Amino acid sequence: MRIVLDGMGGDNAPRETVKGAVEAAEVINDEICIVGKRELIEEELKRNNFKGNNIIIVNADEVITMEDSPVKAIRRKPDSSMVVGLNLLKEKRGDVIVSGGNTGALVVGSRMILGRIEGIDRPVLASIYPCLGKPASLLVDAGASSEAKAQNLLEYGLMGSIYMEKVLGRKNPRVGLVNLGVEESKGTSVTKDAYKRLQQASINFVGNVEAREVPNGACEVIVCDGFVGNVILKLTEGMAWSILRLLKNKLMETIKAKVAGLMIKGQLTSMKAEFDYNEYGGAPILGVNGPVIKIHGSSNHDAVKNAIIKSIPYARENVVDIIRKSMLDTEENIEEDEEDNF
Numbered sequence: 001m002r003i004v005l006d007g008m009g010g011d012n013a014p015r016e017t018v019k020g021a022v023e024a025a026e027v028i029n030d031e032i033c034i035v036g037k038r039e040l041i042e043e044e045l046k047r048n049n050f051k052g053n054n055i056i057i058v059n060a061d062e063v064i065t066m067e068d069s070p071v072k073a074i075r076r077k078p079d080s081s082m083v084v085g086l087n088l089l090k091e092k093r094g095d096v097i098v099s100g101g102n103t104g105a106l107v108v109g110s111r112m113i114l115g116r117i118e119g120i121d122r123p124v125l126a127s128i129y130p131c132l133g134k135p136a137s138l139l140v141d142a143g144a145s146s147e148a149k150a151q152n153l154l155e156y157g158l159m160g161s162i163y164m165e166k167v168l169g170r171k172n173p174r175v176g177l178v179n180l181g182v183e184e185s186k187g188t189s190v191t192k193d194a195y196k197r198l199q200q201a202s203i204n205f206v207g208n209v210e211a212r213e214v215p216n217g218a219c220e221v222i223v224c225d226g227f228v229g230n231v232i233l234k235l236t237e238g239m240a241w242s243i244l245r246l247l248k249n250k251l252m253e254t255i256k257a258k259v260a261g262l263m264i265k266g267q268l269t270s271m272k273a274e275f276d277y278n279e280y281g282g283a284p285i286l287g288v289n290g291p292v293i294k295i296h297g298s299s300n301h302d303a304v305k306n307a308i309i310k311s312i313p314y315a316r317e318n319v320v321d322i323i324r325k326s327m328l329d330t331e332e333n334i335e336e337d338e339e340d341n342f
Helices: 015-025 038-047 070-076 081-090 103-114 150-166 189-200 211-216 226-250 255-263 265-274 301-316 319-341
Strands: 002-006 031-036 055-059 096-099 124-131 134-140 174-178 204-209 221-223 283-286 292-294
Touching: 002 015, 002 081, 002 301, 015 031, 015 038, 015 055, 015 301, 031 038, 031 081, 038 055, 055 081, 070 103, 081 096, 081 103, 096 301, 103 283, 103 292, 124 150, 124 211, 124 226, 134 150, 134 226, 150 174, 150 189, 150 221, 150 283, 150 319, 174 189, 174 226, 189 204, 204 211, 211 226, 292 301
Parallel strands: 002 031, 002 096, 031 055, 096 292, 134 221, 174 204, 174 221
Antiparallel strands: 124 134, 124 283, 283 292
16 A cells, blocks of 8 residues: 655645654555655655655655645646645555645645545545543534535535544444534524434434533534534634643642642643644545545644554545445435435
8 A cells, every 4th residue: 555645745844744754654564655855855764764665755846835725726736745646646656645735725636636526515624523531533524614505514424424433443423413402403404404314314313412512522423514613623622722731830839739740640641642633643535536634734743653554544444435335325315215205
């Protein structure tokens, strides 16, 4: 298997991307293809004393920056590391791509270069969501589309359920729809319609979930539009780090508090790790014809390493083909129901 890595994508590229690739190459047998400016990548490989043979370089002289317009960047920078990497995936010269570059450009580029899976209206960005004292959930959409129709929310639930089961190993994951209340009658016309569609789908739909229950692990797959999802993610991240800073400050106020802090240092470190995006291996873009993983723009080498390692089951389990088949089956079921009602 060949993992394509956007070597120039992210705030800390290529230093952290190459270091992460070197660390991943030491623990996997698969080939890593780093796409980017050859001389810079070779320099970083030397800096990291790489002596293995499972990293190759594909040169790309252009870079899509965080400030670039997504559509214009994809069209006007054909020799960028992101576009070259996506084309490698399209041409079957790579099995999965990992990128920390411009999120909008990666979503647009995936849709334009790889194309959408038949039956999918909008690809979605799915993000790991940490839960208090429980395994993490998957939030779809994390920000790919600020608005969504009821059919889109159904697609998000189906794709999220498949990814959670096939890649993250959570059998029969519970799927919940973020809403103002748990009652079926709550919400907008879109969420009410989406509720009915999700209820009829072949997934473990548990109904509406309120935002306050999301951090408690109310469901394994959290369904919402990209506007709501992005707000949930950023609010959670902000609250988590604020609470940890507050605890740290409180534990430094007195000698007694410092002693208590030393006694629970391990637990605090563990709690911090639960909210650290570097641990989770990136967010898949579901609904396009190829496995695409988006990592945080400020990812360090640990995040890059984890994303590379955890991208392998995404490709190996043929998740894209499973989603494609699932959407075809869903369309057939909808057509049969419409014929029966007629």
